[in-house]
Amino acid sequence: MSSTHIRIDQKSSPNARRSLIYFSSVPYDSYAQRPHFMVEAFTLNGFTSILWVDPYPTRFPEIADFRRLFQKKKKPSTKRPLKNVEVLQPMAFPIEPLPMSAAINHALVWRPIREKIQDFADHSEHCVIGVGRPSKLAEWALENVPHARSFIDVLDNFPAFYTGVSRISMRERLQSLSKKADDVYCSSSALSAEMKKLRGDAVTVLNGYLSSALPAAQGAQAKPRCIGYVGSIAKWFDWPLVISLANALPDTIIRLIGPEFVPRPSDLPPNIELIGKISQSEVTHYIQDFAVGLIPFLIDDLTAAVDPIKYYEYRCFGIPVWSTNFGEMEYRDIDDGVIHISMDSDWKTLWDQNIVRQLSNDELASFRKEISWSRRFEPIIARSLLQTGRSLSLPPNSRVLPAEK
Incomplete structure (x- = not known):
């Protein structure tokens, strides 16, 4: 069983002034979504090296998962290439809801991933860790990988997509990561209101659209539409x-x-x-x-x-x-x-x-x-350029962040 697959789209320079380690909620090779546009915004704002970590199973397998094993995978017909991005595709035993799952995956399959992430951070002057979906691997990175700043982007009610023990585990992971990250962003007002119970400084960053270079909208037409x-x-x-x-x-x-x-x-x-x-x-x-x-x-x-x-x-x-x-x-x-x-x-x-x-x-x-994606992510980019003052992030009760406008 291979522990990881590393694919390099465009390898950046060995020493990056600013870099981002991003634990995505969707695979890199999927249709362009909020995570892709967020990472692109970082590349356009001075971050010269990106380490994109694909998601791995964070719940117990379901019957539909086994069906997909026998289906031919289709590549997306269009892909939005991003500059200076390395893609990690970690393997993991699908046991994350279990108490000892992290220890098992760390011992058996995550060592190459950990080494790659550590090496990536070591070669950056200003490393930011972003989490797009809670996981134990992302939590390990926040606790162990030196970084200047960190954030979690809560783009869905993650626990609602799971059931039983998996739902409980995801809720605990979300709460734990939200306490550890320097900044918490939410893709809707409802998510922000819920997260503010845990983090009063949670900021709403709504979704957007790839609105540049769109054709002109057509006016009212005579034909039935x-x-x-x-x-x-x-x-x-x-x-x-x-x-x-x-x-x-x-x-x-x-x-x-x-x-x-x-x-x-x-x-x-x-x-x-x-x-x-x-x-x-x-x-x-x-x-x-x-x-x-x-x-x-x-x-x-x-x-x-x-x-x-x-x-x-x-x-x-x-x-x-x-x-x-x-x-x-x-x-x-x-x-x-x-x-x-x-x-x-x-x-x-x-x-x-x-x-x-x-x-x-x-x-x-x-x-x-x-509503362009670049405009939406301006607050995230701006705060990611700040320093916490330590190589590892301070706990939430040691920071005072400005209240959300």
Whole structure:
């Protein structure tokens, strides 16, 4: 059993003035998401060397995991290359919820990883450790690897994705890491409110969008347009709501774009079109035909702390948004281009009166600039350039950080 695989995209200089060790929540070889754009922001702001650590299993295996072992892995059709990034892909026995799991993995498979991380930090004048998903390996790094500053980016309600002992373990890991890190960032207001119970200095850093170099948004069109959705169709997707919408507007196309992870209902109306997973360039083509952007998520523990990136995607093209009242969408209203929907919605009236105020060209340009990933991550970059004054981070009760604005 190989303990690790190290792939070097573009190896940086042996001695880096500023570097980042980032424990990602998603693999490097996945579609560009918040972790990729965050790391890119670091590379554009003086960090000349990045060590990206892919996630490993932090819960007990499930039946679906064994099925995936026999499925042919597909590489993403597009990948956003990042400069000066080394990628570590640690192996681990899937026993992290157990009390002695860290000791077992450290003894049997993590020694090469530890040595690589230590060596990387030793060759940096200003090393920052970032954690995108709690794990025992990330916790070891915070406790043992010399660094100038550290942060955890809480981008999901991590425990809600797990069950049983795995959920308890993830909750404990999240709490432990949040106490050890210098800075705590949260991707939604709900996550921030929850984390402030533990860390009063937790800062909200909402999601954004790759809004640079987008084509100009098209104005109102004479031809009939569809109601569209872009994203995964998974267990948080409210199929009954979408079916209700389609039945109420039988002459309007409901176009759903994205991979499917749950079975389709057997009684789909004929005006629901399922496009499947497509490339980002194709998404841009399709989305300009939307009269309304749909976000039909269930309201539960999984979505209570979500700031959906698709909201920014729709609004970057000036498209009005129909969304259920979950997560960060709860704080958005018609002034933000949002109408809240539910099973009680009068779909025909909403469709006939689809008059959410359109953004002017200047307003659209301003919105795109404000929600760009680079703008979103400015607070994280700025604080990461600070020093704690010691080679290892001080415990939270030894620091005084400015209150969140």
